[in-house]
Amino acid sequence: MSEDAYLIVDQRSSPSPEMPALLKELASRYDLDGYSCRQLLLGQTEALLTKGPESKLKKIKQTLTNYDFCCHLITPSPLKFAPFILTRVEFNTNELKFIGREKSLVVPRDSKLLIFLAELSGSLVERTLSQILSSHRYSGNGENSGLPLEKWRRIILQGRPVLDIYLLDEKGKPAGAVRAFPGKFDHQSLGERATLSANQNLLKLIELTQEYAGHHRVDMRFGISPLPGANLQTAEADDLGALKKNLRSLTHYAWLQADIDRQREQPTPDSESETIATTATALLTAMQPELATNLPLQKEIISELTSGIDAATASSEVETSGVARSQTLPTPPDLQHHSTWNSPRTIIGISIFVGIALLVKLGNSTSWLGPMLAKGFSSGAISGLLAAFFFISGFRLLQLKRLIQNTPTSKIRSIAMGRVEVHGNARRQYALFSPMTNIACIYYRLVRYKRNSKNDWVVSSITSSGHVPFWIEDETGRVSIDPSAATVKAGHRQESMGEGSTAFGGFSSPDEKWVEEMIYDGALVYVLGEAQVKRTDRAPRLQRRAEALRRIKQDSQKLSGYDANKDGKIDENEWQTARDDVDEQLLHEDLSQSDQQKRQEDKVIIGKPRHRGTPFVIAETASEAKLTGRYTLATAFLFAAAGLASGLSLWLLLQSLK
Amino acid sequence: MTGWIVLGGLVLIITLAVVYTIVIYNGFIAMKNSIERDWSNIDVMLKQRYDELPKLIKVCEGYMQHEQQTLEAVIKARSAVSNSGSDNQKLAAQNALSETLKSLFMVVERYPDLKADKGFRQLSNRITELEDQIADRRELVNSAVTIYNTRLEQFPDVIIARLFNFTSRQLWKIDTAHRQDVVVNFSRS
Numbered sequence: 139m140s141e142d143a144y145l146i147v148d149q150r151s152s153p154s155p156e157m158p159a160l161l162k163e164l165a166s167r168y169d170l171d172g173y174s175c176r177q178l179l180l181g182q183t184e185a186l187l188t189k190g191p192e193s194k195l196k197k198i199k200q201t202l203t204n205y206d207f208c209c210h211l212i213t214p215s216p217l218k219f220a221p222f223i224l225t226r227v228e229f230n231t232n233e234l235k236f237i238g239r240e241k242s243l244v245v246p247r248d249s250k251l252l253i254f255l256a257e258l259s260g261s262l263v264e265r266t267l268s269q270i271l272s273s274h275r276y277s278g279n280g281e282n283s284g285l286p287l288e289k290w291r292r293i294i295l296q297g298r299p300v301l302d303i304y305l306l307d308e309k310g311k312p313a314g315a316v317r318a319f320p321g322k323f324d325h326q327s328l329g330e331r332a333t334l335s336a337n338q339n340l341l342k343l344i345e346l347t348q349e350y351a352g353h354h355r356v357d358m359r360f361g362i363s364p365l366p367g368a369n370l371q372t373a374e375a376d377d378l379g380a381l382k383k384n385l386r387s388l389t390h391y392a393w394l395q396a397d398i399d400r401q402r403e404q405p406t407p408d409s410e411s412e413t414i415a416t417t418a419t420a421l422l423t424a425m426q427p428e429l430a431t432n433l434p435l436q437k438e439i440i441s442e443l444t445s446g447i448d449a450a451t452a453s454s455e456v457e458t459s460g461v462a463r464s465q466t467l468p469t470p471p472d473l474q475h476h477s478t479w480n481s482p483r484t485i486i487g488i489s490i491f492v493g494i495a496l497l498v499k500l501g502n503s504t505s506w507l508g509p510m511l512a513k514g515f516s517s518g519a520i521s522g523l524l525a526a527f528f529f530i531s532g533f534r535l536l537q538l539k540r541l542i543q544n545t546p547t548s549k550i551r552s553i554a555m556g557r558v559e560v561h562g563n564a565r566r567q568y569a570l571f572s573p574m575t576n577i578a579c580i581y582y583r584l585v586r587y588k589r590n591s592k593n594d595w596v597v598s599s600i601t602s603s604g605h606v607p608f609w610i611e612d613e614t615g616r617v618s619i620d621p622s623a624a625t626v627k628a629g630h631r632q633e634s635m636g637e638g639s640t641a642f643g644g645f646s647s648p649d650e651k652w653v654e655e656m657i658y659d660g661a662l663v664y665v666l667g668e669a670q671v672k673r674t675d676r677a678p679r680l681q682r683r684a685e686a687l688r689r690i691k692q693d694s695q696k697l698s699g700y701d702a703n704k705d706g707k708i709d710e711n712e713w714q715t716a717r718d719d720v721d722e723q724l725l726h727e728d729l730s731q732s733d734q735q736k737r738q739e740d741k742v743i744i745g746k747p748r749h750r751g752t753p754f755v756i757a758e759t760a761s762e763a764k765l766t767g768r769y770t771l772a773t774a775f776l777f778a779a780a781g782l783a784s785g786l787s788l789w790l791l792l793q794s795l796k
Numbered sequence: 797m798t799g800w801i802v803l804g805g806l807v808l809i810i811t812l813a814v815v816y817t818i819v820i821y822n823g824f825i826a827m828k829n830s831i832e833r834d835w836s837n838i839d840v841m842l843k844q845r846y847d848e849l850p851k852l853i854k855v856c857e858g859y860m861q862h863e864q865q866t867l868e869a870v871i872k873a874r875s876a877v878s879n880s881g882s883d884n885q886k887l888a889a890q891n892a893l894s895e896t897l898k899s900l901f902m903v904v905e906r907y908p909d910l911k912a913d914k915g916f917r918q919l920s921n922r923i924t925e926l927e928d929q930i931a932d933r934r935e936l937v938n939s940a941v942t943i944y945n946t947r948l949e950q951f952p953d954v955i956i957a958r959l960f961n962f963t964s965r966q967l968w969k970i971d972t973a974h975r976q977d978v979v980v981n982f983s984r985s
Contacts, residue, residue, distance in 0.1 A: 533815055540823045544947070545830070546939030552932035554837040557830075614932070725851055726915070781808065788804040 143192040144366065145199060146398055148208040149181035152578040153658055160205045168198050173632070179207065180577060183363040184398065212397045214366075220389050221302050221315035226324035227346065234350040236303070236316040243305060243314040248352030250306040252399070253344060254392055256360035257297040258384045260372040290358050295337045300385070302392055303347055310400035312393060317385075318343055355399070360391050368394060470568040470606045518790030525783035532776030538753050539769035542666060542762060551614035553669045553742060557752065560744065561762065562612035564619075564663040570606050572656045574634070580608035580663075581626055581756070582656040589649040598650075607743075610663055618672070619665055620745035621756055627765075628655035629758030657758045664765055666755045668747040672740070679724060686720045820956045827944045831965055834937045838930060842877075842890055845926045849874050849897075852919045856900070859910035866903050869896045887968075897923065934968045941965045 157179070161172040170188060178185040187209070188198065195211050202209045222238040229235065234245040245251070300319055307313040321336035323343075331342040348354065361370030368391035371380050497511075514520045545559040553560065564580040572582040583602040587595040604626065609616045635651030657663060690696050700708055700716045708716075746754050759765040853867055873893040880889040901920065910916055945964045948957045956962075 529815075533819070536816075536819055537822075540819060541826070544823055544827050544943055546936050546943060548936055549932045552929035552936075554834075554840075554933065556833065722851070725848070726918075777812070784804070784808050788801060792800050 142189065142213060143195050144189045144212050144214055145187045145195045146184050146210045146212060146365070146394075147179060147187045147202060148210075149179060149183055149185055150207070151180070151182060151576070153180060154205070155660060156205050160201070160207075163201055164198070167201070168194070170198075177575075177632070177634075178364065180575060181362075181364075182576075183359050184210075185364045186366050189366070210398050210401045212394075212401045215311065215393055215397055217389060217393055218312070219315065220386075221304075221317035221392075224316050224318040224323045226327035227343070228327065229329075229346065229350070234347065238316065243303075243316050245303075245305055245347070245350050247350050249350065250308075250310065251347065251351040251354040252304040252306060252312075252392065252396055253347060253351075253354060253356045254302040254304075254360060254388065254395075255291065255294055255340075255344065255356065255358045256300050256302070256388050256391075257294040258300055258370075258381055258388075259298045260361060260370045260384065294358060295340075298381070299337065299340060300388065301340050301343060302388060304392055304396060306396060306399075310396060312396050315392070357395060360388055363391070365391060365394055367391075467566055467569040470570050470603065516790060517794045518787035521783045521790060522787040525780050525787055528776050528780035528783060532773050532780055535769055535773045535776060538755070539766050539773060541753065542664075542755070542769070543766055545666060547762065549614045550610070550612050550617045553617065553744075555669050555671065555742075557666070557747065558669040558744060559664070559666045559762075560610055560612065560617065561662070561664045562610045562616075564657060564659065564661050564758075565609040565611055565616065566659045567607050567609055567618065570603055570608075572654055573601070574652055574654045575632060575656075577656065578659040579603075579656040580659055580661070581606070581621060581628060582654060583626070583628065584655075585653045587651045587653075595651065610665055610744075617669075618743045619667070619756065620743055623746040624667065624754045624756045626657070627755070627757035627759070628657050629661060630658065631655045657756075661758050662760050664755070664757045664759050664762055665744055666753060667744040668752070668754070669742050669744050672743050679728065682727075683720055683724055686723065687717065690716055690720070816952070817956055820953050821960060824944075824947070824953075824957065824960070824962050827940065827947065828962070831937065831940045831944060834933065834940050838933045838937065841926055841930045841933060845893075845923060845930070846874060846877060848919060848922060848926075852900075852916070852923060855913060855916045855919060856904070856910065859907045859913070859916075866896070866900055870900055872896075894927065897927075938967050941967050 153176070157176070160179075161175055164170040164175050165172045168188075175187065178187050187202075188195065192211065192213075199209050199211050222241040222243075224236050224238055226237050227235065228237060232247055236243040236245070300317060303316050303318070304312045305314045318340060320340045323339075325332045325336070325339040328339060328342050328346065331339075331346060333339055333342065344356065360368065368387050370384055370387060511520075542559070545557065547559050547561050548554070550560055550562065566578060566580050570579055570582070571577060572579050573584050581603055583600070583604070585597060586599045588598040590596045604624070605622050607618050607620045610619050611617075631653065633651065633653040635648065690700075697708060700712045702712055702715070703709075757765050849870065853870060856867060870893070873889065873896040876889040877886070877893055880886045901924075904910055904916075904920075947953045948962060948964055
């Protein structure tokens with residue numbers, strides 16, 4: 139056992155605040171790479187964190203358990219057999235019999251079973267996984283599982299589905315297995331359940347198996363779990379070699395799952411009930427699609443199934459709280475396209491681009507440009523320009539650093555309009571997830587690269603969530619932040635390329651890579667921007683006052699009500715009474731309105747300053763001092779570069795004058 | 797040759813020094829104006845509180861027939877705010893008003909009907925909210941003043957501060973009386 143033990147972790151959909159500390163500990167104590175660990179700890183399924191001597195893995199397991207990660211230390215069982223191909227089934231009241239050409243498998247009632255519904259081609263998974271996960275999160279359907287099972291089942295059936303059924307012995311070890319392909323077994327043997335659809339017959343087979351099963355689990359996650367030997371390769375329809383390889387992977391996966399299930403340490407009522415609930419949902423969605431759409435009924439059945447376990451509901455709520463919270467959040471708004479052609483930055487950028495393009499063009503066609511550039515360098519002009527660039531950049535950064543240092547941090551409850559600095563935890567307003575790692579975040583920026591013909595990486599696309607507002611909250615309240623046009627410094631950066639490095643088992647091409655920067659939901663964020671009153675339909679008080687007084691003037695009946703001395707005229711004192719009444723009425727209106735709009739979040743938004751040149755900074759940082767520390771280093775670097783470039787420029791100039 | 801290099805180095809150092817001076821000077825100006833703005837922002841809140849007090853008193857009058865003294869104290873304090881001239885007088889008047897308001901809210905405990913009144917609840921909540929915000933903004937002023945005063949004494953800012961006569965600002969200070977423990981008397985007056 140010693141050298142071949144696996145440490146498999148149940149992944150989490152989003153990082154906890156303790157995650158950095160855990161990664162640090164894993165790196166310092168066990169020499170595990172923090173970046174890789176993070177990739178493996180986050181996701182929706184299980185992942186092999188590391189393998190090695192059991193004694194070492196036990197310690198790592200203990201560390202992970204301290205951080206509330208559920209993990210399993212297993213010794214993978216050697217594959218003793220592969221499933222045989224099903225040709226027909228027979229069943230009576232006591233048992234279900236799967237019959238193949240040479241073998242058969244008898245499943246007595248209440249047997250322990252593991253059922254795997256998988257898709258073999260991989261291409262369908264690759265194409266739709268990301269989109270499905272995002273839309274699932276945004277639309278918020280499905281309550282007991284991290285995956286949209288109904289959609290997932292549909293995808294599997296649309297591709298090349300296969301069904302593996304494993305009979306487990308008392309110890310939980312595989313005792314026999316059968317594999318069913320749609321249309322490849324005698325569907326008439328299903329009896330009344332048989333349909334004309336091959337895929338439906340596969341589902342009916344699951345339904346029949348379920349009737350005979352005792353403790354069982356339906357697993358549809360093959361291909362998305364980064365487990366050893368269980369990779370799903372993209373296979374063309376006629377690529378039998380790849381399909382066979384995927385079938386072997388599925389067998390590996392099934393045996394690993396049996397090992398994981400067996401090694402789960404004394405399952406708590408919570409996890410057991412969760413498994414049952416998840417299984418129930420999977421089965422319901424697989425067997426009865428109509429039930430999947432009838433959520434109340436589905437809940438009722440699940441509740442019935444889990445009724446014996448008191449902690450079920452509580453656990454499920456805790457486990458899915460992250461998802462449940464996202465379900466209540468609205469879908470992020472679409473990017474509003476603004477014309478940026480007239481912004482100075484764009485004009486300068488275009489001018490530089492056009493200038494460089496012209497120089498390159500001229501350089502190829504004329505004989506004077508090359509010598510001119512050489513002269514520019516040897517005379518120190520080019521290094522002089524570089525020095526000026528570094529100098530101006532350093533100067534701007536120094537200004538920003540001092541502005542940050544000189545601006546006191548406001549409490550959110552009492553922020554005044556105008557330039558303001560706040561620091562607190564960022565919270566999502568919308569169900570925003572990072573596109574590659576699928577982590578709940580308040581901001582992301584994704585840059586994709588492709589390899590060109592010269593084997594260089596070229597940016598192929600840049601996407602960001604820079605238009606999606608979020609909250610920032612401190613101990614006194616929370617306020618909305620509109621990050622459009624902000625300079626965002628994300629605290630986390632992930633990049634990946636090739637297979638096996640994405641969170642879901644590697645579907646990316648080796649000719650593509652991506653870099654994802656993000657600020658997690660709940661991260662400590664610093665904001666320097668301009669507080670503005672949120673636009674409302676409500677008119678200003680003075681305007682409403684004037685309107686109310688005008689209405690009194692136009693209403694003779696109301697007006698006569700203020701004629702205290704009944705002389706047919708409204709004198710100054712009488713009109714003052716009318717004004718007081720209107721003021722009082724408006725005050726009550728405002729007070730009742732402020733009852734509804736008590737919170738700062740309803741009244742104020744921090745966004746882009748109206749004056750050009752005023753900075754708008756959003757940075758993930760534990761403290762302002764750390765942020766300014768980074769700016770100090772960058773400023774020093776820029777000034778040093780400016781000094782060196784100036785020195786070089788001067789030296790070149792003097793050399794050329796000699 | 798060496799002479800030119802030394803000269804170039806000097807020009808560079810002088811340029812850097814001038815730029816740094818500009819940054820520091822502009823920083824002082826920005827901080828000074830920021831402190832002024834923060835004070836004005838407090839005034840905005842105080843004005844809001846001032847405007848809403850007559851309504852509160854009006855609501856209270858109907859219920860607190862036996863507390864004329866307390867109500868009059870609030871009215872007097874409010875008048876003192878509008879009549880105060882210098883900054884110090886204003887500060888003292890605002891503090892006094894805050895104090896009388898505290899007394900008023902303490903006395904209100906004896907009038908369940910008044911406490912149940914919707915208008916009173918709204919007004920008292922609003923005034924409490926304003927008081928909290930005023931306190932926060934005072935803290936903000938103190939933070940801004942502290943940063944400014946620290947800068948005045950730091951090197952190299954101190955050189956620019958002395959050169960351009962930037963002087964230190966006063967922190968918002970609480971009356972010594974307010975530092976004492978509050979004694980609550982539950983007996984009726």
